[in-house]
Amino acid sequence: MIKKLDKLVIKTFLGPFAATFFITLVVLVLQFFWLWIDDFVGKGLSVGVILEFIMYQGAALVPLALPLAVLLSSLMTFGNLGETYELVAVKSSGISLLRFMRPLIFLVTAICGIAFYFANAVIPVAVLKSRTLLSDIVWAKPAFDLKEGVFYDKIQGVAMKVGRKERDSLIYDIIIYEQGGNTQDRFIVASDGIMRSSPDKKYLEFHLRNGWRYEERGSMGAPATEFIRLGFKQYTKSIDLSAFEFKRTEDSTNKGNFRVMSMGQLQKAIDTMKLKDQQIGKRVRAEVLAPANISQYLDSNWSKYGGAPDSTAFRSRITDADRPMIEQRLVNRLTSLRSSMDALIKNVEEDRKEQRRYAIEWHRKLSLSLACLVLFMIGAPLGAIIRKGGLGNSLIASIAFFMLFYFIANTGEKFAKEGEWSVFAGMWLATFVLTPIGLFLTYKAVRDSTLFNREYYHRLFRRLRKKKGS
Helix, strand or coil: CCCHHHHHHHHHHHHHHHHHHHHHHHHHHHHHHHHHHHHHCCCCCCHHHHHHHHHHHHHHHHHHHHHHHHHHHHHHHHHHHHHCCHHHHHHHCCCCHHHHHHHHHHHHHHHHHHHHHHHHHHHHHHHHHHHHHHHHHHHCCCCCCCCECCCECCCCCEEEEEEEEEHHHEEEEEEEEEECCCCCEEEEEEEEEEEEECCCCCEEEEEEEEEEEEEEECCCCCCCCEEEEEEEEEEEEEEECHHHCCCCCCHHHHCCCHHHCCHHHHHHHHHHHHHHHHCHHHHHHHHHHHHHCCHHHCCHHHHHHCCCCCHHHHHHCCCCCCHHHHHHHHHHHHHHHHHHHHHHHHHHHHHHHHHHHHHHHHHHHHHHHHHHHHHHHHHHHHHHHHCCCCHHHHHHHHHHHHHHHHHHHHHHHHHHHHCCCCHHHHHCHHHHHHHHHHHHHHHHHHCCCCCCCHHHHHHHHHHHHHHHHC
């Protein structure tokens, strides 16, 4: 049964948690857009496409935003309770800090479950969709933008310029150059006209007036060319704009990436790689030793020596004239064997590196989810010790501990990728380091420690100075 005290602490926690989670998620999404802003600008993307990409990218960043939101909100919650002496009142009534934290421990455990669900079920789909959509956006051509006095050459085989543009698509001093096959060039000059898109938006139509059309015809290698000049009062020119349309590709192009797999799919791929790695002996025999088999070149004299012949006796049967040729063949064969072995070793190293990538992604889904609970065990007692609410102190402490967590996690992942450490040790390094810190802070908070009390350190410093002076 949930008591009033449990409802109080849960209600106090949920408000800051919702706000900090939303802010953290927005900051992470904006950081991503900052990296790719050049590929989004000028593409003529619709609002629907941008919102769709934000939805996919936001879903992919949820497990990273949850730990920071839990850390910051737990710090703010217990800091506010300590600043308003509510935490003191709870302790004076005989309720321990751990009992007071218990409902939030259950709540944060549920948040860990949500983070794991996102990491295992939602993120693979979101990453698949976002990667496909991002590649479509990156490869899309910029939107058609014809400026005054500047040649526009983004359309293949066409360059155009207008001297002046007015409302209602009126244009003046138009020059259009179009190159056809081989040496067929067309050049159009007009004094004025109207520029508008076709009803289906697939063509750009120029309705030109008072101009000339020049065309030069010829063939490759022919010395003579044909030049045609045509004056017109009205002339219509249509340019295909299909290259500027935003095209969507199928998601299947990115399905083989390890970031779009669930834990079950990752484990299946890892097991397949391990089975392949265990067959290294067969690969050596098939790829290295099989091409070097010399038994098929031995003659019937082999049996005279009862198996492998003595090297001295074998050498005595080689004439001086044949020796250089045999030695060169031996060098060539050994060189070929070494090349085959080096290629096999390189392939094995690449396979093991790929296996570590899949294993890292498998462990990431668990370690990043459990990080919510680890950071809560740091934030809650730290807020109870500091006893300062508000966003300022809590934000500074949260950023410091989250940067520590992020730095340690990335360091461990780097060593795991390079094979210096095991994947388990590298991916769980941050948890192993921060869990003792959380337990230490919880122990200090339960015992009402003055760990972050400035007056305590001032008094301690004065005592040390007195002892030094005496």
